[in-house]
Amino acid sequence: ETGVTQTPRHLVMGMTNKKSLKCEQHLGHNAMYWYKQSAKKPLELMFVYSLEERVENNSVPSRFSPECPNSSHLFLHLHTLQPEDSALYLCASSHLRTSGYTDTQYFGPGTRLTVL
Amino acid sequence: AQKITQTQPGMFVQEKEAVTLDCTYDTSDPSYGLFWYKQPSSGEMIFLIYQGSYDQQNATEGRYSLNFQKARKSANLVISASQLGDSAMYFCAMREGGNQGGKLIFGQGTELSVKP
Numbered sequence: 001e002t003g004v005t006q007t008p009r010h011l012v013m014g015m016t017n018k019k020s021l022k023c024e025q026h027l028g029h030n031a032m033y034w035y036k037q038s039a040k041k042p043l044e045l046m047f048v049y050s051l052e053e054r055v056e057n058n059s060v061p062s063r064f065s066p067e068c069p070n071s072s073h074l075f076l077h078l079h080t081l082q083p084e085d086s087a088l089y090l091c092a093s094s095h096l097r098t099s100g101y102t103d104t105q106y107f108g109p110g111t112r113l114t115v116l
Numbered sequence: 117a118q119k120i121t122q123t124q125p126g127m128f129v130q131e132k133e134a135v136t137l138d139c140t141y142d143t144s145d146p147s148y149g150l151f152w153y154k155q156p157s158s159g160e161m162i163f164l165i166y167q168g169s170y171d172q173q174n175a176t177e178g179r180y181s182l183n184f185q186k187a188r189k190s191a192n193l194v195i196s197a198s199q200l201g202d203s204a205m206y207f208c209a210m211r212e213g214g215n216q217g218g219k220l221i222f223g224q225g226t227e228l229s230v231k232p
């Protein structure tokens with residue numbers, strides 16, 4: 001069983017569409033993350049959820065809307081995106097300690113998003 | 117200022133030889149962790165190895181070892197006996213102290229090509 005899964009693996013959408021990315025972790029972790037990886041740039045942390053509560057939002061535009069209904073599932077709702085939002089979106093999970101330290105983050109395979 | 121620096125955009129190595137991928141970091145936090153991830157063309161980020169700032173010995177995991185030089189703030193990845201399947205992007209990442217919401221800071225990455 002794969003630790004972290006993401007669907008869909010590829011997504012092409014127009015700027016007026018609404019779509020959602022899904023992430024599921026089977027590792028018993030208590031924290032989940034969304035990262036954006038654009039070409040030629042380092043991974044950028046978008047959101048962090050710990051025990052279903054958002055603990056970090058890195059100045060991400062409101063056209064990206066995360067949702068964490070439970071500790072195993074994480075969604076990223078997309079609406080009215082721009083072409084520059086085309087990127088690889090990676091989900092990760094980890095055990096986040098009460099001290100704020102995170103153990104190793106394990107990643108899913110990512111969703112390659114193209115915005116036309 | 118960049119917190120994680122990988123100065124080698126691309127590296128070539130002959131199959132069965134060893135290769136060192138460079139990573140330097142910048143932090144004033146005495147407690148931190150350093151990670152290396154491998155990203156094949158499929159996109160998934162695969163965890164390779166971890167080094168804690170207080171660890172006395174360099175981390176090793178199979179063919180991967182981490183050359184940790186704390187005074188120089190470097191954490192180079194050494195891959196021994198390179199295989200064709202090692203061709204991929206490699207990212208160095210740092211986790212700083214607590215209360216950071218599990219944040220990982222990634223470098224720009226090094227693209228490794230293994231030649232037969």
